[in-house]
Amino acid sequence: xxxxxxxxxxxxxxxxxxxxxxxxxxxxxxxxxWYRQTMMRGLELLIYFNNNVPIDDSGxxxxxxxxxxxxxxxxxxxxxxxxxxxxxxxxxxSSFGYRTGGETQYFGPGTRLLVL
Amino acid sequence: xxxxxxxxxxxxxxxxxxxxxxxxxxTSESDYYLFWYKQPPSRQMILVIRQEAYKQQNxxxxxxSVNFQKAAKSFSLKxxxxxxxxxxxxxxxxRYRTGGKLIFGQGTELSVKP
Numbered sequence: 001x002x003x004x005x006x007x008x009x010x011x012x013x014x015x016x017x018x019x020x021x022x023x024x025x026x027x028x029x030x031x032x033x034w035y036r037q038t039m040m041r042g043l044e045l046l047i048y049f050n051n052n053v054p055i056d057d058s059g060x061x062x063x064x065x066x067x068x069x070x071x072x073x074x075x076x077x078x079x080x081x082x083x084x085x086x087x088x089x090x091x092x093x094s095s096f097g098y099r100t101g102g103e104t105q106y107f108g109p110g111t112r113l114l115v116l
Numbered sequence: 117x118x119x120x121x122x123x124x125x126x127x128x129x130x131x132x133x134x135x136x137x138x139x140x141x142x143t144s145e146s147d148y149y150l151f152w153y154k155q156p157p158s159r160q161m162i163l164v165i166r167q168e169a170y171k172q173q174n175x176x177x178x179x180x181s182v183n184f185q186k187a188a189k190s191f192s193l194k195x196x197x198x199x200x201x202x203x204x205x206x207x208x209x210x211r212y213r214t215g216g217k218l219i220f221g222q223g224t225e226l227s228v229k230p
Contacts, residue, residue, distance in 0.1 A: 031216065043207065045217040056216055089159055093218075103149045103168070105209065105218060107161035 004108035005091050012114045021111045027095030034077050035091040072092040082115045119158045120210050124222035129198045130229050137193045137224045139208030147213040150191045156204040203228045
């Protein structure tokens with residue numbers, strides 16, 4: 001089975017530009033998570049969805065960040081406008097629901113974002 | 117709020133030896149999961165082992181085992197017969213059973229000397 005797929009793997013952009021990160025979860029998983037990893041803050045949750053509905057977006061830093069999940073097999077994380085402090089590795093992860101043994105989250109390879 | 121603490125930023129082990137990575141956590145919940153993830157230089161997050169809080173038996177996966185002390189809120193990872201491929205950053209993580217997010221520790225960077 002294919003794991004979680006993220007694109008692009010690397011993104012270099014200039015401050016002020018719009019950045020869109022994409023994620024395809026594992027088929028059948030009904031939870032999708034977006035995490036960010038930085039040296040200063042470590043790994044932190046940005047937002048997660050259950051059955052395509054955002055459940056907790058308290059980790060989204062500010063209005064420049066938005067996430068959508070239009071269907072069960074696709075999600076986007078958008079930053080507009082981007083700033084140098086957004087430079088980080090962004091991970092997407094997915095899992096089954098906790099009622100169906102979904103305690104384990106499986107991570108994608110991450111997108112390494114550099115904002116100049 | 118739940119927190120996870122890894123007090124060892126770096127650890128080193130000789131190939132074929134055993135090493136233990138420490139993790140403590142704080143929670144008022146009784147039903148939760150604990151995980152160890154490995155992050156090699158490729159940055160891929162790989163599940164190493166997981167433990168259900170309601171299980172008293174410590175989880176084991178081949179050369180990896182945990183020492184889960186629920187009362188002490190301690191969850192250490194033991195790697196036996198260390199191999200060069202074990203070199204990576206290791207993260208301890210907590211998840212409330214019905215909660216969504218993983219809460220991660222700061223990570224421990226493990227190096228393996230040949």
